Amino acid sequence: MPDPDRLWLAATALLYLVVVAAIGWWSRRRTRTAEDFFLAGRRPGLWMTALATMATAFSGFLFLGGPGLAYRLGFGAFFIFLPLGLTPALLAAGLGWRLRRLAATGEVYTVSDLLRQRFGSAGVGGAAAVAVLLGSVGYLGTQIQALGILLASVFGWEGVLGGWAVPAGVAVGLAVILLYSVGGGMLGGVIADCFQGGLMLVAAVAVFAFALATAGGPGAIAASLAAAPAFGPEFLAPFGRIPVWTAFGWFLVFGFGIAGQPQMLHKFFMLRDERPLRHLPLTLGLAQSLCLLVPLGLGIAVPALVAQGRLAAPGIADEAAPAFLLALAPGALSGLVFAGAIAAIMSTANSFLVLAGAALVRDLPRAWRGRRDRTTLAAGRWATLLVALAATGFAFLYDDLVALLGSYSFGLLAAALAPAVGIGLVWERVGARAATASIWTGLGVHLLLEAAGRWGAVPGVIPEGLPPAAAALLLSTGVLILVSAYSENGAARRSRGVAETGWPAADG
Amino acid sequence: MIGTLSSSRPSDSRASRLGLLLVAGALCAAFAGILLRTGAGPVLFAAGAVGLPLGLLAAGIPARSPRRWWLSWALAALAAGSAAAGIAAPGESGRQLVGGWPLGSLLALAGLWLLPLLLLGVGALALSPSEPEAERDAARDGGKEPDAGP
Numbered sequence: 068m069p070d071p072d073r074l075w076l077a078a079t080a081l082l083y084l085v086v087v088a089a090i091g092w093w094s095r096r097r098t099r100t101a102e103d104f105f106l107a108g109r110r111p112g113l114w115m116t117a118l119a120t121m122a123t124a125f126s127g128f129l130f131l132g133g134p135g136l137a138y139r140l141g142f143g144a145f146f147i148f149l150p151l152g153l154t155p156a157l158l159a160a161g162l163g164w165r166l167r168r169l170a171a172t173g174e175v176y177t178v179s180d181l182l183r184q185r186f187g188s189a190g191v192g193g194a195a196a197v198a199v200l201l202g203s204v205g206y207l208g209t210q211i212q213a214l215g216i217l218l219a220s221v222f223g224w225e226g227v228l229g230g231w232a233v234p235a236g237v238a239v240g241l242a243v244i245l246l247y248s249v250g251g252g253m254l255g256g257v258i259a260d261c262f263q264g265g266l267m268l269v270a271a272v273a274v275f276a277f278a279l280a281t282a283g284g285p286g287a288i289a290a291s292l293a294a295a296p297a298f299g300p301e302f303l304a305p306f307g308r309i310p311v312w313t314a315f316g317w318f319l320v321f322g323f324g325i326a327g328q329p330q331m332l333h334k335f336f337m338l339r340d341e342r343p344l345r346h347l348p349l350t351l352g353l354a355q356s357l358c359l360l361v362p363l364g365l366g367i368a369v370p371a372l373v374a375q376g377r378l379a380a381p382g383i384a385d386e387a388a389p390a391f392l393l394a395l396a397p398g399a400l401s402g403l404v405f406a407g408a409i410a411a412i413m414s415t416a417n418s419f420l421v422l423a424g425a426a427l428v429r430d431l432p433r434a435w436r437g438r439r440d441r442t443t444l445a446a447g448r449w450a451t452l453l454v455a456l457a458a459t460g461f462a463f464l465y466d467d468l469v470a471l472l473g474s475y476s477f478g479l480l481a482a483a484l485a486p487a488v489g490i491g492l493v494w495e496r497v498g499a500r501a502a503t504a505s506i507w508t509g510l511g512v513h514l515l516l517e518a519a520g521r522w523g524a525v526p527g528v529i530p531e532g533l534p535p536a537a538a539a540l541l542l543s544t545g546v547l548i549l550v551s552a553y554s555e556n557g558a559a560r561r562s563r564g565v566a567e568t569g570w571p572a573a574d575g
Numbered sequence: 576m577i578g579t580l581s582s583s584r585p586s587d588s589r590a591s592r593l594g595l596l597l598v599a600g601a602l603c604a605a606f607a608g609i610l611l612r613t614g615a616g617p618v619l620f621a622a623g624a625v626g627l628p629l630g631l632l633a634a635g636i637p638a639r640s641p642r643r644w645w646l647s648w649a650l651a652a653l654a655a656g657s658a659a660a661g662i663a664a665p666g667e668s669g670r671q672l673v674g675g676w677p678l679g680s681l682l683a684l685a686g687l688w689l690l691p692l693l694l695l696g697v698g699a700l701a702l703s704p705s706e707p708e709a710e711r712d713a714a715r716d717g718g719k720e721p722d723a724g725p
Contacts, residue, residue: 349696
């Protein structure tokens with residue numbers, strides 16, 4: 068007789084997959100142009116944008132990695148999430164209207180298009196496309212691996228299929244993602260994102276309340292953690308168990324670095340008009356904050372339960388959330404949270420599939436062969452399929468390389484693109500040369516430092532605990548500012564009649 | 576200069592400046608509180624971590640006058656300076672308990688996450704231009720309707 072809780076779990080996950088597949092089928096019939104495919108037909112309004120941006124921003128890390136990190140590092144782990152107080156306003160109030168207006172001045176489907184439009188240079192677009200492609204492959208590889216593991220675990224395939232359980236999970240998960248990614252592109256993706264975002268919000272609030280209540284409430288949690296030798300008072304201190312350099316590095320990368328995340332910037336190209344921008348900082352910020360209740364709740368409740376002797380210590384930190392859910396939560400709640408985790412993975416994977424496909428068939432050919440013909444819907448669909456298959460193969464054949472790219476894809480995209488987008492759209496003096504140099508610097512330095520870290524050969528000039536992405540981001544920002552400062556002013560070029568920035572006339 | 580790229584949204588108001596000042600103040604208080612106990616010395620990096628996002632945000636919100644531009648960066652410098660001072664100053668205040676929780680951690684959560692979120696969110700809602708103003712700005716800045724695609 069199967070365990071009723073496991074049945075609940077599997078039924079909820081199955082229902083979720085059926086709904087998402089139905090959205091994919093529905094949206095496929097409504098995707099008729101490349102603009103529908105890459106920009107959801109420029110139809111999203113406030114709530115759709117807020118939910119889709121939130122769902123895309125959070126990957127499986129929110130439900131699995133985040134609680135695991137907090138279990139291992141204590142309060143210091145939250146420095147990854149704390150910049151969310153600033154980033155919705157940074158995106159919507161600081162950059163959003165610029166992104167929207169630049170996107171309206173030409174055929175801007177991608178960040179590469181945006182930078183080419185801003186700087187009037189194919190080289191900038193090409194460099195950005197390489198960064199997006201590398202970051203996307205890394206993100207996709209890890210998301211696809213995580214999806215396979217999660218589905219195999221939820222449906223209990225290990226006992227039946229043995230070593231083929233994870234590949235079967237990957238195949239099923241990928242088939243559902245492809246149904247709405249290849250068929251509906253961003254149109255299907257955004258609609259699925261809204262459903263997935265809503266699911267994530269409900270799951271986050273429910274699991275937070277249940278976890279805190281199970282562990283005895285905030286007072287009991289703090290007391291048991293402070294008294295346990297395995298955790299101690301340091302666990303609850305602001306920096307937890309991380310060095311100061313790590314805390315500030317995370318704050319920088321996950322704060323300023325948000326300006327380099329194509330999966331989020333892309334949502335602003337889709338906006339129907341600018342009206343939602345004034346509401347977005349609050350709506351997006353509150354939605355993201357509700358989702359953060361997952362790592363916050365599980366991150367302190369699980370170690371407290373371990374300290375109280377009511378839950379066995381997980382073998383590895385990333386198992387903290389699943390261990391709690393399977394041991395203590397009712398089946399319906401477990402099903403909801405696991406469905407939320409699958410939703411978070413799928414929404415991120417869909418965005419990166421379409422973005423990587425666009426980089427392949429649109430951005431790179433435009434940069435290196437100078438092709439300016441319009442991207443067709445069929446090309447977008449074939450490229451998305453190709454990227455999905457390539458990332459899956461890559462994930463199985465070269466998992467070490469995928470882990471290198473995937474674990475740090477946020478940092479890679481931040482280091483490469485945040486200065487060119489975040490500062491380049493605000494500071495007129497930034498030119499094509501500075502932006503290109505900054506992108507290649509961020510990309511190269513980040514990959515070199517990550518590889519050096521894996522091989523235990525981090526240069527001595529890097530302070531201990533400083534994340535490689537933070538060092539790369541600081542360097543790429545410095546390069547952008549220095550090259551801009553010593554280059555000819557863009558305004559001076561325009562006054563000589565050299566119209567190369569494509570920037571709308573400013574009123575000063 | 577950054578200000579010359581800005582469009583004409585009415586954010587150069589007293590309320591706008593007050594909002595940014597409140598955000599900067601909240602960040603300063605939170606950083607000062609949580610960092611008092613560390614006694615570490617990465618002062619410049621703290622300035623970058625806090626100052627860069629806040630400065631970009633402040634500078635990114637459009638302004639009509641150069642005075643607003645300087646004010647934005649002054650606020651960013653204030654936040655960064657306070658964080659740096661907090662890092663450099665050793666102390667025990669971060670260990671004090673409030674309702675069973677360490678004061679420093681509560682300040683970190685409130686000052687770095689919730690307060691800026693609410694202040695900036697409500698500020699953007701209250702200070703952004705009305706819809707006709709936004710449409711007028713967009714038209715004047717050269718925006719045009721997106722093409723219909725292939």
